[in-house]
Amino acid sequence: MKHPALISFAITFLVGLAAIIIFPYYTVNPGVLIKDHLNLQNDCFACHSPGQGALTQKCIECHNISEIGLITTTGVKRDHINFKSSTLHQSIIKIQCLDCHTEHNGLSRENATLNFRHNVLPEHLLSTCEKCHSDKKPDDNLHKIINADCSNCHQTEEWERVEFKHELIGDIVTDCSGCHENKKPADAFHNGLGKTIQCAQCHTTEAWKPSTFDHTKYFRFDRNHPSNCSDCHNTKENVKTYTCYNCHEHSIAKIEKEHLKEGIRTFSNCVECHRSGDEDQASGKGDERRGRD
Amino acid sequence: MTAKFSIKNILPLVLIYLAFVAAAAVVHLVLHSAGQKWILRYLGIAGTLLILTSFIYSLRKRKIISFGKPKLLLQIHEAMAWSGAVLILAHSGIDFEAVIPRAAVFAMLIVVASGLTGKYLLKNARENIKSRRSELKAKNLSEEEIEKELFSLSLLADKMQMWRGFHIPLTVIFAALALLHIIITLLFWRW
Numbered sequence: 202m203k204h205p206a207l208i209s210f211a212i213t214f215l216v217g218l219a220a221i222i223i224f225p226y227y228t229v230n231p232g233v234l235i236k237d238h239l240n241l242q243n244d245c246f247a248c249h250s251p252g253q254g255a256l257t258q259k260c261i262e263c264h265n266i267s268e269i270g271l272i273t274t275t276g277v278k279r280d281h282i283n284f285k286s287s288t289l290h291q292s293i294i295k296i297q298c299l300d301c302h303t304e305h306n307g308l309s310r311e312n313a314t315l316n317f318r319h320n321v322l323p324e325h326l327l328s329t330c331e332k333c334h335s336d337k338k339p340d341d342n343l344h345k346i347i348n349a350d351c352s353n354c355h356q357t358e359e360w361e362r363v364e365f366k367h368e369l370i371g372d373i374v375t376d377c378s379g380c381h382e383n384k385k386p387a388d389a390f391h392n393g394l395g396k397t398i399q400c401a402q403c404h405t406t407e408a409w410k411p412s413t414f415d416h417t418k419y420f421r422f423d424r425n426h427p428s429n430c431s432d433c434h435n436t437k438e439n440v441k442t443y444t445c446y447n448c449h450e451h452s453i454a455k456i457e458k459e460h461l462k463e464g465i466r467t468f469s470n471c472v473e474c475h476r477s478g479d480e481d482q483a484s485g486k487g488d489e490r491r492g493r494d
Numbered sequence: 495m496t497a498k499f500s501i502k503n504i505l506p507l508v509l510i511y512l513a514f515v516a517a518a519a520v521v522h523l524v525l526h527s528a529g530q531k532w533i534l535r536y537l538g539i540a541g542t543l544l545i546l547t548s549f550i551y552s553l554r555k556r557k558i559i560s561f562g563k564p565k566l567l568l569q570i571h572e573a574m575a576w577s578g579a580v581l582i583l584a585h586s587g588i589d590f591e592a593v594i595p596r597a598a599v600f601a602m603l604i605v606v607a608s609g610l611t612g613k614y615l616l617k618n619a620r621e622n623i624k625s626r627r628s629e630l631k632a633k634n635l636s637e638e639e640i641e642k643e644l645f646s647l648s649l650l651a652d653k654m655q656m657w658r659g660f661h662i663p664l665t666v667i668f669a670a671l672a673l674l675h676i677i678i679t680l681l682f683w684r685w
Contacts, residue, residue: 209663213670217594221674228593229678245682254684299684305591 232305235313248304260298266290285333292323319357328352343380346370367406375401390430393440421477425450445471503617507610514576514606518583525584538585542672544578565645572613579606594678598671605668608661615653620644 221228226242234242241247248255263274270287272278300321306312319327326332330351338344338351349369356362367374377400378385385391385400403414422428433443445451460468468474474483525533551571553559579602586599623644630640 205659206662206666210666210670213667214674217597217671217674221594221678224593229595229682230592231595232591249682251681252685254682 230305233307234304235306235310236308237310238304239308255299255304257297257299260302264298288326288332289322292326293321296321327357330355343370346373374406375399377401377404389434390440393430393434393436395439395441417476419476420472423478426478443472503614503621507614510576511607511610514580515583517580521580521584522587526587534585534587537581541578541581541585542676544574544581548572548574548578565641572609575609576606594671595675598668598675601664601668601671605661605664608657608664612654612657612661615657619654 217228224243225245229245230242248259250256250259265272269290270279270283270285299316301317302313303316304313306315328350331338334351347369353369354363354365356364373379381400403412404410405413416422416428420426420433426432430440432447433445434440435444435447436442446453446456456468460466476482476484521537522534525531548571550559550562551564551567554562554564554567582602583599586595627640627644630643635643
């Protein structure tokens with residue numbers, strides 16, 4: 202044999218070519234067609250054009266866009282009209298079938314739309330998710346009270362990444378515990394706030410932390426008066442109550458003596474006049490009282 | 495000339511073959527998991543070009559071209575063919591259905607094994623003629639001339655000739671199947 206390599210090549214190539222011509226589906230197809238296209242499995246050129254792949258023109262020879270979802274490719278009116286498919290196909294223009302559809306991915310029709318991306322939709326459909334996904338709205342309490350479109354919080358490409366907007370739930374936005382029942386911190390401060398205090402009095406939905414609570418409005422901390430809650434709030438059940446008589450400087454007898462000397466007889470609520478540890482910064486209420494006295 | 499069976503010579507080649515399969519699997523899995531599956535399609539083109547370039551050695555050996563040292567070109571042939579085969583195996587993945595590309599990959603796997611067998615035979619042959627080095631040295635030949643002589647002799651070994659009788663037809667079978675796959679892809683794919 203003078204040219205064994207050439208002969209091996211020629212035989213393999215010709216046998217392969219013959220196999221392709223006789224059994225195209227088994228020799229060259231990259232994957233199983235969907236069930237509805239199985240009748241085309243040995244007719245590659247039913248969908249493909251040489252050098253151009255599967256062109257839209259070939260698809261719409263069978264799939265008339267205006268009839269998709271309404272009438273089958275054989276011209277029979279559908280028993281169950283597919284509004285979703287119909288609305289979708291009649292709303293999108295200027296794109297190729299293969300931008301959303303694919304083939305050779307298995308028998309399931311689901312696999313044939315794996316390339317679909319919502320960005321092909323016109324704006325009016327992108328903001329009305331329920332037109333296509335009316336059955337997908339969750340049945341939980343939160344979604345029951347929201348009437349706004351899904352797109353206000355969800356994104357089509359990453360549905361789980363939610364940017365929830367509290368204003369969508371309307372007036373009940375101040376009833377935090379309605380949704381966040383178990384979220385109240387179990388620390389002494391929050392436990393001591395009492396049941397009448399609402400989260401929204403200190404927190405906002407725009408930024409939960411930091412809270413708007415400002416202790417300096419009641420009393421300013423300093424080196425001798427650190428922010429150790431239990432120093433003043435010795436009743437854990439209610440931080441609205443406090444006492445200044447817990448240290449050696451503020452004994453009842455001493456405080457009473459100093460205030461009576463100034464003519465102040467009502468001094469049980471210290472922070473009413475003393476908003477800091479600096480006694481010279483006491484507000485004028487004591488003077489007013491002294492004047493009355 | 496007798497070629498002695500040697501585990502010491504075979505083991506590295508078995509490891510090279512396993513590394514070939516493992517490297518292809520790693521490339522495939524990394525691109526799959528990174529969501530860059532589309533790159534795999536083009537690895538087939540890159541792998542084919544690498545393998546085609548590696549045939550400069552064959553052209554040199556058949557004196558179609560005259561530049562380059564055959565020994566160096568053989569090393570380049572081995573390295574580029576191995577790398578190209580890795581890319582093609584990664585390109586083929588595990589989810590191809592059709593018979594032609596499947597047969598092409600199967601042929602390529604055999605060709606790579608055959609190439610490594612040739613490497614083993616060549617190494618053995620060269621070891622067997624080592625003893626002749628001293629003989630050539632005694633003739634006062636330069637180191638370069640001795641290397642050239644030994645290399646030429648190893649290629650002329652009978653077993654190498656017999657091996658070529660398998661390796662080259664296997665390679666052209668792979669080439670024919672790969673060419674069919676390329677033609678079909680050019681015909682049906684949307685570029």
